[in-house]
Amino acid sequence: MAPRFYLYVEHYYNFPSSGVAWSKKLQYMQVYKTWLQNNGIKFEEEVFGLAFKYQGANFIIANNGNDPLYFQMIMPGIYDVQPGEKVKVLEIANSLTREIKCLKVVIQDGGSVWLMTEMFIDSTPELDDFMERLFSILHGGRMKFYAKMQ
Numbered sequence: 001m002a003p004r005f006y007l008y009v010e011h012y013y014n015f016p017s018s019g020v021a022w023s024k025k026l027q028y029m030q031v032y033k034t035w036l037q038n039n040g041i042k043f044e045e046e047v048f049g050l051a052f053k054y055q056g057a058n059f060i061i062a063n064n065g066n067d068p069l070y071f072q073m074i075m076p077g078i079y080d081v082q083p084g085e086k087v088k089v090l091e092i093a094n095s096l097t098r099e100i101k102c103l104k105v106v107i108q109d110g111g112s113v114w115l116m117t118e119m120f121i122d123s124t125p126e127l128d129d130f131m132e133r134l135f136s137i138l139h140g141g142r143m144k145f146y147a148k149m150q
Helices: 003-010 021-039 088-099 131-149
Strands: 044-047 047-055 057-062 070-080 103-107 113-121
Touching: 021 044, 021 047, 021 057, 044 131, 070 131, 088 103, 088 131, 103 131, 113 131
Parallel strands: none
Antiparallel strands: 044 047, 047 057, 057 070, 070 113, 103 113
């Protein structure tokens, strides 16, 4: 994973240094780590979350600080916007965000397109119930993005 992803995520998220919410979020991060390990997915622990590769793509399970019930999985850097493409990319991002359930397509400050899935989870998440579907949404979103850019 390229360093620019790390720099953006470290800048974007606000990480508390103490408190109950932080402690609880660390418990959730352990659930995510265990799921990744049980599914044979190697990951790196970063201040912003868990970074890993799956089916040829980079992913981040975000550490969302004060909101332990908010789950965000990110597919960073799927496309770098070239000069003169911004309007087309924004139209495609809007279209895909509208068409695909749970998918958010954004252009980050540096001009990189990221895909995200975001949802609220309960206090005892059963990751097997939704992880493969989230991966499918992100991979499918990337394929549709590329097709619309043609």
